[in-house]
Amino acid sequence: MLKSYNQKDSITEEELLSDIDFIRDAGLFLRERDGIEEPLSAQDTYDKFMEHMRYQNVNEVTALRDLEYAQNADLEGKQRFARLIDVYDKTDTSFGGKMMFDYIQGVATAPSTYLGLATGGFGKAASVAGTQAAKVGLRTVLSKTMREATKTAGRRALAAGTVEATIGAGQAMSQEQVRVETGLQDKIDAGNVALTAGISGVTGGLLSFPVAKRAITKGKEADELYEAAQFAAAEKANKASEATARVLKENSQKDITRVQRGLNQLDPTKVAIGRKLKQDLQPGETMEAALGSDVFRNITAATLQVSKKLQLKKGERITEGITRLIKNGELDVKDIRNIMDEHNLTLDQFSLVYYAEMSEAGRTLAQASIVKRAVDPKLKSARDVVDGFVDDLDKLNEAGVSPLSGKEARRAVVDAERKHYIKDLDSLRLGLMTSQLATTMRNNINGGFRIGIDATTRAFDNVLNLRNPLDGTFDVAKYAFNPQEASVIRQIYTDAFPEEAAKLFREAADLSAVTSSETVLAKIGRKANFLNTASDNFFKSAVMAASLRRRLSDSGADLNDIIRKGEFNRIDTEIMQGAIDDAYEFTYQSNFKGNDKYSKVVRGFLNAHQDFPFLISTFMPFPRFIANQLKFIYQHAPLMSLANPLDQTNTSKKLARQMTGMAMLGTALAWRVKQGETNNWYEIKTNDGKIVDGRPVYGPFAPFMLAADLMYRGYNGTLPTSGSKYFRDASQALLGSTFRTGFGLYMLDQLWTDVGNQKTPKVIGEAVGNLINTYTLPLSVVKDFYAPFDPESRFIPETRTGEADEEVSFFKIIYETALARGTRALPDTAIGGYERPARSPFQTGPLKAVDSVEKQLFGMGKRPQKTLLQKEMARLNIDTYELYKRQPNDKLDMYIRQELSREDGALNLTDTLENVILGETYQNKNIPERRQELSVRVKKLVEKAKERATSRMEREAAEAGEPFTSLDLTAWERTPKNIKDIVQLLYEEKYGGGGSIIAERGNSIAVRGRDMNVLRWAVETANNEAVKTGGVAR
Secondary structure, three states: OOOHHHOOOOOOHHHHHOOHHHHHHHHHHHHHHHOOOOOOOHHHHHHHHHHHHHHHHHOHHHHHHHHHHHHHOOHHHHHHHHHHHHHHHHHOOOOOHHHHHHHHHHHHOOHHHHHHHHOOOOHHHHHHHHHHHHHHOOHHHHHHHHOOOOHHHHHHHHHHHHHHHHHHHHHHHHHHHHHHHOOOOOOOOHHHHHHHHHHHHHHHHHHHHHHHHHHHHHHHHHHHHHHHHHHHHHHHHHHHHHHHHHHHHHOOHHHHHHHHHHHHOOOHHHHHHHHOOHHHOOOOOOHHHHHOHHHHHHHHHHHHHHHHHHOOOOOOOHHHHHHHHHHOOOOOHHHHHHHHHHOOOOHHHHHHHHHHHHHHHHHHHHHHHHHHHHHOOOOOOHHHHHHHHHHHHHHHHHHOOOOOOHHHHHHHHOOOOOOOHHHHHHHHHHHHHOOOHHHHHHHHHHHHHHHHHHHHHHHHHHHHOOOOOOOOOOHHHHHHHOHHHHHHHHHHHHHHOHHHHHHHOOOOOOOOOOOOOOOHHHHHHHHHOHHHHHHHHHHHHHHHHHHHHHHHHHOOOOHHHHHHOOOHHHOOHHHHHHHHHHHHHHOOOOOOOOOOHHHHHHHHHHHHHHHOOOOOOOOOOOHHHHHHHHHHHHHHOOOOOOOOOOOOOOHHHHHHHHHHHHHHHHHHHHHHHHHOOOOOOOEEEOOOOOEEEOHHHHHHHHHHHHHHHHHHHHHHOOOOOOOHHHHHHHHHHHHHHHHOOHHHHHHHHHHHHHHHOOOHHHHHHHHHHHHHHHHHOOHHHHHHHHHHHOHHHHEOEOOOOOOHHHOOOHHHHHHHHHHHHHOOOOOOOOOOOOOOEOEOOOOOOEOEOEOHHHHHHHOOOEEOOOOHHHHHHHHOOOOHHHHOOOOOOHHHHHHHHHHHHOOOOOOOHHHHHHHHHHOHHHHOOOHHHHHHHHHHHHHHHHHHHHHHHHHHHHHHHHHOOOOOOHHHHHHHHOOOHHHHHHHHHHHHHHHOOOOOOOOOOOOEEEEOOEEEEHHHHHHHHHHHHHHHOOOOOO
16 A cells, blocks of 8 residues: 555655656546645645645544545545554644645634634634644643733633633544545554544643633723723612602692502513513512512602603593604604603613503403493594504604503413413424524625625715715625624613613524413524524624624714713604614514514514414515515615605615626626636535535525626526526525425425326425424434544435335325425434435436535535536526426435436436537537436436336335236326226226225236236226327326
């Protein structure tokens, strides 16, 4: 196995450059592993190989890819890699400029670098020193230096060191496994793993120290800002106490008692659950005990002042009075807010008045309804009165004097006792669907895109409004990179507006509990979604802080000055609400409160999604995200919103967004051109030739990528011949991930075909299976991280094996289909047995997951390098489903795919068509002729593969003693009912059949002097009858 360059204990660069065996081995490795196809000089080969191995030392992704390469390589490839690893260990032992540059690049592209940053340090930069220290013995020096760190920064550095030790151990495991796979070692060296982990931990802590120290400085500045706000709040509370005492002294005890009695009749527990403000309420049987006497007295005084201000009519409540005066234009809502501010009350605290009035009205009318309605039939019922309150509170919510909508108040006061287990079961499912690390990483990347879009739009808006182009342009980025200050602003906002903060920063932003009384199931869903929630709240904090700063700056005020003066809750309602709306919009969670048609339709759809669990969420799990995505596209698609006369958005704001949209389209076109003609609109080619599916990350930017592709294809003359391809692509681009996975994709691909083929049980099984699969999605994280260490588990399981086609029982078909589709996210292990691997007609061999760990780390899935056929299909803009359509019988389809992808098979589609494509005849054809040539060739190969697959199924049935195959069952199922009835009647009259053909499918009858199976006779007869009646033979 070893070559001459492996025989020495040490070897220099000059010796390797002159060694033909080394240059050949390294060149082949770089071609196979890194996809480098162009010829390299000896020096370039050496440099790129050393660069690769240095990356492996500090970049866990490279280490995992090398492990996958070693596992998949043939014997010659494994031995070659082993020789190269051996010589690298003897060569790269001293620091140098090129070496350090390679290590810096490797560190910068390692995901763990940014995990280390999260703990306050440079993170994976530790691996540079860690790996070299393992070679030259620097542990003593590092330990001595570490003791000099200061205590506070040291704790943060220790956290970073712990992270680094864990990552170092994982990376060392990957490197050791590579050595085992290539035959360089017999087993993993546990001592080397422990040594690398220890040194990575020590150096990680050391190198984390400077960043930790900087983080502490920023944290202190943020703490000082919060302390100033708290001091100002204490002064304000003292003044409010004095104002409350004065108001209570000016009012009669009768009026005071009336207000306090109404408040105390509320159940603190129900209100706390409904308002998600348990932390504000102390244990107590009454609201006064729960709130504390100071707050309770302040609410009482404010209520009396508002009543006086409103000049309420006899029997009129505050809710009705405010609504009446707002309708008549006789009340400035600032007057109400000023009264709240005088008594140091938040909107949430004052909203208890609304709760009390609704509760009292509903309770009083319910008790008296039977007697009074008997006397006066026109008297409103309790439900009518509560509905009236709901409408009034909605108006107050829109006016900014109530933090809750009418629907929320109803849930808290009226519906608190209802249980919603079905809804919670659906909430659990939705929470689990977005619980993967990959989902969070996609959101983070998309959030980074949005920060760039936000900065661009702000710059254009500044120019249009004659402001400094850089005024506030990078505010969101500033708060994103300085989260301490953003967190302080969030906390101050939470102190001032706890109800709104609870909604904005709730535990699962897009999965809020739809009931007042949440069950364990819904809580599990929210808790499982903690990574996604943390990501959402991170961006919301940055956007809200940036938006407040911008809006206040545009009006001549400074956010930090307002905070220091303790006047945060006096910020103009319009400015505050605008900042909140910006945070919701940035994370695609706007509530669509407008009166335009689109908002009304969306609200109706969202209500249906909430009120009818599983019905809509089965095919569209996250309609709020979809609606917000469509809104983003409308706002930024060039000329779209400008051309709409009904869009009342500020003109400069619309124009700024449109200008940003033009920039996005230009960027998308440049990116599309860079990817080249052998890739589809959503594909990204990596440096090693693998293909990344960008759709999960593109999100609302996907339509711009698709539009760029249309422009690119139009210029190249490869636009599709029909609109069906782009209808499918547009559905996926506009509707996000909903139609890329699960039942949504099945709807696009096969649903209507299965319905037309009378496969109702299979359709139900698909739906049930996809529902089950969503509950198991968190386990796919385990599957992806486990796969690199077990090659067999990397195979993608075949989920359509044909078992369901062999059943006739309605429920058994559902069970088999659901079982196959519902378990595909579960990890495959040797203990539980490996699933049958899936195959594609356009790829030789079984399908494997590629770089599965990277899918979780970066949020994007990968596929292997494209074959010549796949490149040609992309160049001609042909989708796979245009050349190969699934068979109605799943087993037949599986067998056909196996024939077309068999290694060295006579019908191997990839190999056969590669020879055609390289031929001179094909190369001389134009684009339409090439499309036709591929279509004809594929059709012929599929027909031959179908003949072989059919024969295989016949042979298997005969060996099992079965008189028919599942093909016969499928053919009978697809037969139109009217023809089935004719055949059934013939069977009964001519052969004396006593039951249905399906029930007697195993029997035989004498047909023209020979025995024939009943089911096969029925299929043959049905085909003949179809021809007679002008129908379609199955």
